[in-house]
Amino acid sequence: MKTELDHLADLAGQGRISRRDFLGRTAALGVSAALATTLAGKAFAQSPVKGGILKAGLQGGESTNSLDPALNLSQVTFSFGKQWGEYLVRLTP
Incomplete structure (x- = not known):
């Protein structure tokens, strides 16, 4: 399981999967929320973009x-x- 977590953290760090996918996959592996969020530090947040719609x-x-x-x-x-x-x-x- 450790190697799977490292693999997911590397994918998230490279931007090949989103933070949402990363947290969902680690939850599916049975990782606690506290551990998943510390590993998510490798997954960078998306930068803000101009525009959009507010409803x-x-x-x-x-x-x-x-x-x-x-x-x-x-x-x-x-x-x-x-x-x-x-x-x-x-x-x-």
């Missing part, structure tokens, strides 16, 4: 809601505004 689902929105922070009038828009960009705009009366 957010919030229940209770209305058709009149806007992404404009000045028009946040319901809990859904407050929640989305806080998650998306914190509070970029403050309005005082």
